[in-house]
Amino acid sequence: MFKAAINAELLRDAIAALAVIVDEVRFKIKPEGISVKAVDPANVAMGIFELGSSAFEEYSADESEIGVDLNKIMDLLGIADKSDTVRMELEESNHKLLIDVGGLSYTLSLLDPSTIRAEPRVPQLELPAKVVLNGADLRRAVKAAEKISDHLLMGVSEDTFYMEAKGDTDQVRLEMGRDQLIDLKAGEACSLFSLDYLTDIVKPTNKVNEVTLSLGKDFPIFIDFEIANGAGRISYLLAPRIESD
Amino acid sequence: MGTDIGDLLQKRKVEFSDLANQVVAIDAFNTLHQFLSIIRQRDGNPLVDSAGRVTSHLSGLLYRTASLVEVGIKPLFVFDGKPPALKSETLNKRKEVRESSREKWENAKAVGDLESAYRYAQASSKVNQEIIEDSKYLLSAMGIPFVQAPCEGEAQAAHMVLKKDANCVASQDYDSFLFGAPVVVRNLAVTGKRKLPGKNIYVDVEAEIIELDETLQALEITREQLIDIAICVGTDYNKGLEKVGPKTALKLIKKHGDIYAVLREKRAEIEAVDRIREIFLNPDVTDNYEIKWGKPDSEKLLEFLCEKHDFSVDRVEKAAERLKAASGARQKTLDQWF
Numbered sequence: 001m002f003k004a005a006i007n008a009e010l011l012r013d014a015i016a017a018l019a020v021i022v023d024e025v026r027f028k029i030k031p032e033g034i035s036v037k038a039v040d041p042a043n044v045a046m047g048i049f050e051l052g053s054s055a056f057e058e059y060s061a062d063e064s065e066i067g068v069d070l071n072k073i074m075d076l077l078g079i080a081d082k083s084d085t086v087r088m089e090l091e092e093s094n095h096k097l098l099i100d101v102g103g104l105s106y107t108l109s110l111l112d113p114s115t116i117r118a119e120p121r122v123p124q125l126e127l128p129a130k131v132v133l134n135g136a137d138l139r140r141a142v143k144a145a146e147k148i149s150d151h152l153l154m155g156v157s158e159d160t161f162y163m164e165a166k167g168d169t170d171q172v173r174l175e176m177g178r179d180q181l182i183d184l185k186a187g188e189a190c191s192l193f194s195l196d197y198l199t200d201i202v203k204p205t206n207k208v209n210e211v212t213l214s215l216g217k218d219f220p221i222f223i224d225f226e227i228a229n230g231a232g233r234i235s236y237l238l239a240p241r242i243e244s245d
Numbered sequence: 246m247g248t249d250i251g252d253l254l255q256k257r258k259v260e261f262s263d264l265a266n267q268v269v270a271i272d273a274f275n276t277l278h279q280f281l282s283i284i285r286q287r288d289g290n291p292l293v294d295s296a297g298r299v300t301s302h303l304s305g306l307l308y309r310t311a312s313l314v315e316v317g318i319k320p321l322f323v324f325d326g327k328p329p330a331l332k333s334e335t336l337n338k339r340k341e342v343r344e345s346s347r348e349k350w351e352n353a354k355a356v357g358d359l360e361s362a363y364r365y366a367q368a369s370s371k372v373n374q375e376i377i378e379d380s381k382y383l384l385s386a387m388g389i390p391f392v393q394a395p396c397e398g399e400a401q402a403a404h405m406v407l408k409k410d411a412n413c414v415a416s417q418d419y420d421s422f423l424f425g426a427p428v429v430v431r432n433l434a435v436t437g438k439r440k441l442p443g444k445n446i447y448v449d450v451e452a453e454i455i456e457l458d459e460t461l462q463a464l465e466i467t468r469e470q471l472i473d474i475a476i477c478v479g480t481d482y483n484k485g486l487e488k489v490g491p492k493t494a495l496k497l498i499k500k501h502g503d504i505y506a507v508l509r510e511k512r513a514e515i516e517a518v519d520r521i522r523e524i525f526l527n528p529d530v531t532d533n534y535e536i537k538w539g540k541p542d543s544e545k546l547l548e549f550l551c552e553k554h555d556f557s558v559d560r561v562e563k564a565a566e567r568l569k570a571a572s573g574a575r576q577k578t579l580d581q582w583f
Contacts, residue, residue, distance in 0.1 A: 039579065042576075042578065043578035043579050043580055044576060044577075044578055044579065045579075046579060120579075121583060123579070123582040123583045125582060151574065192574050194576055219582070220579060220582055237579065239576065239577040239578055239579045239581075239582070240577055241574035241575060241576050241577065242574055242575060242577055243574045243575075
């Protein structure tokens with residue numbers, strides 16, 4: 001059983017953050033909320049997504065798992081008004097999700113979860129450096145980097161967090177000291193990331209006050225932030241690019 | 246060339262992108278031979294520079310390798326060393342074929358029969374010492390590593406996969422399996438539209454991957470038995486049994502167990518059968534090699550290809566660009582942190 005109501009904009013932002021990684025996901029529905037873990041087809045980025053029941057206006061659910069085509073949900077939420085309430089109800093018998101929004105009633109055919117890639121394990125990584133910064137700052141650095149390169153170096157050097165992109169001829173660097181950051185745990189960290197992925201990942205952070213980056217040297221990065229006014233959370237794990245030896 | 250056991254193997258189509266991040270040990274001779282026979286002008290003449298030197302192999306090495314590197318494949322080339330003594334008959338025969346093809350090619354060209362000219366020209370191509378030296382020089386300038394095998398290149402390539410220094414062997418021949426290669430990719434260097442030999446038909450050649458274990462399981466035989474089947478059919482080191490193709494050979498070996506029993510049963514003889522098995526089972530290989538991918542040296546490439554061999558500066562520069570872009574940082578996948 002699953003029956004819930006949620007603000008349309010909130011749901012759209014949450015789904016959009018997930019759609020960065022994959023098109024089809026398995027939603028794990030539990031009494032305390034919904035969660036998803038998914039890896040992109042190239043095995044480069046992982047998204048770990050939690051949306052607690054308190055993010056919903058109404059929420060009641062047993063444990064179940066459904067397979068969803070995120071593009072379809074994004075399409076129908078695209079038509080909805082920001083302030084609309086989305087009402088969802090699972091019809092387990094025929095694998096359909098009934099969605100009511102803005103006076104429209106959708107019947108969404110669900111995917112067989114077994115046809116979607118299984119939930120990945122989340123690797124346990126010891127990441128020496130941690131940076132907490134404003135989402136808009138991160139987005140700005142990524143946007144600047146995009147103009148001249150296809151990858152971005154992120155690192156911590158003493159008490160400074162830096163992001164640097166080098167193109168064939170030009171380069172851009174953004175340095176942030178402790179006073180410009182919300183928090184900093186210094187440690188040896190310097191890794192290069194593909195902007196193909198970063199650009200999409202940081203898109204939703206524009207509206208986010210606090211983004212936490214956990215970094216290492218030539219290691220994957222964790223990018224965490226809250227969604228749905230603190231009732232949910234998304235973490236991205238992105239594999240680095242490494243200079244070939 | 247090699248052994249004709251292709252019909253017995255379990256092949257799967259593979260996309261270049263599926264091989265991303267994989268180290269592929271390429272059978273250099275085999276690949277150069279492919280380039281020399283495929284990369285030709287319409288009348289069958291290979292590409293040549295203004296001094297009349299053949300450049301088909303250089304063209305193939307540069308542009309094909311650049312495409313591989315571009316999708317994240319890490320190629321390395323393995324060159325043949327001294328062939329085993331038992332191969333001399335095969336090598337002599339190949340030489341004969343080449344020489345008679347060359348004659349026929351000249352004749353066909355003289356009478357204006359382009360189709361035959363092309364066919365004979367293909368059969369007359371030879372990988373000579375100059376071609377090998379030029380290829381090695383070009384690979385160095387491209388930043389692509391190569392390994393000199395003490396004996397058969399395919400054996401060395403298989404050895405490197407078994408040692409986990411490479412993920413698979415790339416060769417057109419099936420002999421790699423006899424040398425124990427767990428995974429072989431075919432058509433890697435020749436994917437795309439290709440003319441069928443001897444026919445005016447073009448086909449799409451796709452890369453395919455073959456796994457030794459899968460094949461052995463499907464056929465319900467051991468690698469040793471696969472070697473025995475190859476010996477029945479004929480290898481580079483022996484003539485096969487009369488009227489025995491791969492399917493018959495499979496039946497015979499499965500029924501009788503090994504080559505010795507088959508020979509007894511058929512009252513046939515294959516010279517030096519022990520030594521042939523030994524070549525496949527314990528090939529002469531080396532652990533003395535270094536594999537390192539570097540950045541391409543654009544200056545060297547331009548000097549060698551454009552100044553010496555009349556390649557187009559524009560195209561060489563573009564290929565160097567592609568190699569350079571791929572030689573930098575590589576995207577890792579999350580798997581290695583699990």
